[in-house]
Amino acid sequence: MSFDGQLPPKMRLLRAAAELLAKSAGAAVSTRQITQLAGVTAPTLYHHFGDKEGLFDAVVAAGFEEYVAGERDFAPSGQPLVDIRRMWDNHVQFGLAQPELYLVMFGNIRPESRPAIVADAEGLLEEMLNKAAAAGQLNVQPREAARSILAANVGVTLMLIAEPAAERNLELSTMTRDAMIFAVSRDQGRDAGAEDSGKSSVVVAAIALNAALQASHSDQLTSSELKLFLEWLHRISTSSTS
Amino acid sequence: MSFDGQLPPKMRLLRAAAELLAKSAGAAVSTRQITQLAGVTAPTLYHHFGDKEGLFDAVVAAGFEEYVAGERDFAPSGQPLVDIRRMWDNHVQFGLAQPELYLVMFGNIRPESRPAIVADAEGLLEEMLNKAAAAGQLNVQPREAARSILAANVGVTLMLIAEPAAERNLELSTMTRDAMIFAVSRDQGRDAGAEDSGKSSVVVAAIALNAALQASHSDQLTSSELKLFLEWLHRISTSSTS
DNA sequence: TCAGTTCATATAGCGTTGCTATAGGTGCTA
DNA sequence: TAGCACCTATAGCAACGCTATATGAACTGA
The missing domain is CATH 1.10.357.10 (Tetracycline Repressor, domain 2)
Structure with missing residues (x-):
């Protein structure tokens, strides 16, 4: 009964519908709920909005x-x-x-x-x-x-x-x-389609990461972590391929 | 009445629902339509699928x-x-x-x-x-x-x-x-709004290695080592954005 | 062979839905 | 005052999703 009183019924219906629509988490909202909250009866809704869909529109x-x-x-x-x-x-x-x-x-x-x-x-x-x-x-x-x-x-x-x-x-x-x-947007380098070389492997990726890590001084790992990390990388990248 | 006859009622309901759903251009499909087309009555639907939503599921x-x-x-x-x-x-x-x-x-x-x-x-x-x-x-x-x-x-x-x-x-x-x-994808000249060109090679390599490691079940590291290794990789490879 | 049990379907109907036929009240203009 | 739009209410219809209850069919164990 939030919308009784001053506002015209058309506005009350609109606000009641909006409120119920916002509250109902995806569930259906019935015209009876709307008209009751707006404090009017069914024919008023259909007079102003034609049908339920009209109100929702x-x-x-x-x-x-x-x-x-x-x-x-x-x-x-x-x-x-x-x-x-x-x-x-x-x-x-x-x-x-x-x-x-x-x-x-x-x-x-x-x-x-x-x-x-x-x-x-x-x-x-x-x-x-x-x-x-x-x-x-x-x-x-x-x-x-x-x-x-x-x-x-x-x-x-x-x-x-x-x-x-x-x-x-x-x-x-x-x-x-x-x-x-x-x-x-403009100013982009080249296009998307091409892929390079082909199959990579753990080894190739590890080598690439190894080089990139050493070059960039990443601060995502502590120095001791990094040391161990690189050791493992080395172990992986020097092993036989798979 | 397309589905009368040989098929079990459950299948007939499924096909009738699918057909009506496909035909009705967005409009609602009633259980009565479905059961009539399937040649069964309402309780059969609810016996097999629980409710209308179950059938649609x-x-x-x-x-x-x-x-x-x-x-x-x-x-x-x-x-x-x-x-x-x-x-x-x-x-x-x-x-x-x-x-x-x-x-x-x-x-x-x-x-x-x-x-x-x-x-x-x-x-x-x-x-x-x-x-x-x-x-x-x-x-x-x-x-x-x-x-x-x-x-x-x-x-x-x-x-x-x-x-x-x-x-x-x-x-x-x-x-x-x-x-x-x-x-x-990689192999693009630069990226959209952001910069981070230096670190990106680390990120790409880490992502590649991460995926490769998980796919290949490498035996170069013990399982506990691998776990920590992957954790670090994840830290590196998710560190770029903001 | 036959009672017991379970599965599958039907009859009939409940409560709610969106919507409307009809009528009455209200305020305006003449 | 009469007439005329406009707006709202009473009452109720057909269709909806769903179910309490009952009946038939198929299988199981003695």
Whole structure:
């Protein structure tokens, strides 16, 4: 009974639906729950929103405006690719902050209304990527880049939402983000396809690591650890191949 | 009435559910539809599968076996990164061929059963990435690479499913695919936003050695030595990012 | 051979769901 | 005051997921 009183029934329905949607961890939300919380009866809902999906669409529209506001909120840094990175992070953060709403927006429930929202989100990205393209920083068409980045962004966010909050490792996001931004940006050295030589082995890898370790003065191990480590490496790398 | 007759009711229920799930374009499928098509009554369903979700889980399990079979079907090319690319394409193709099943598997309906399937799919990728790592072709931990690639793969597939079949542009998939594979692979000129060029050779070598050691059961070290060795390797190979 | 047990299916119906046919109340303009 | 939109409530329908109970079929051990 939180929304009795001053607000018009339409608003009360919207807020009640949003609240129940946010609380119910993925479970279904019934119109009876919504109307009861809003303090109205069923026909009021259907008068204002047509049907249950219409109400949810309205909730999503409100959520999407919040999302768009977040995507536009920061001051442009002057470096479009940096701004793209912020948009990515904002996207992930929005998804983790409001997972239920995010799932309704970008998940696959109700596939009909999804494309419109995806297209809007794509537009936001593309807008920014156009600036990057204008600055000569883009390797591909802004539209293709936007689609690709958004797809990866959604995939990452869905995966993060799906796993328990305690285990969430945001490095998945940063790593994928940088990979995608790098892929569409210019100034990259060579391309991905080629592989070198072929089969490696414990020995080859050990030799490489040995050389690299001695050259770089890694501080990940103490000196005594390093000594023993190198001894083992030597033992491995001088043994017969397998 | 397609499944009357010879097959046992359990199989008839499974096939009826799969068929209705595939036909209904995203719409809900009722138990009454399923049982009617299977030619049985309601309690039979609940006797065999517990509840509706149990039946759907069984359908998903069957679909997932098909998916796994597809992921393993081709002969390894000897070039792990090429095989990763095939796995990506197979993933997308599976999603487009059976969108409803895919949405149940990788979409967000029923978030409880999702992580298990995602983990399995991740395992398939990681398995192959371990070979790449053993060959010194990987820039990051195979597990992280698998998570990142799978997230992007799911995101792309969902986006392709969401848009009308006529407008589907598979270039979105190939572009994102190559971007992700390139990002986790070695032999790239420099990397995205970060620097750390000096240490990266240590990291790559450590990752390769780690994978190779675990795969080869080397007998150059005692088991206790090996344990400590691997722990140090892990420390080195996870020390790069921030 | 036959009672006992288990498995598999059917009959009938419960409670809840999304939704609506109908009607009544409210406030505005003429 | 009459008329007319607009908004909301009463009551209830068909479809939903699911189950208490009962019946048949198949097997088991004496």
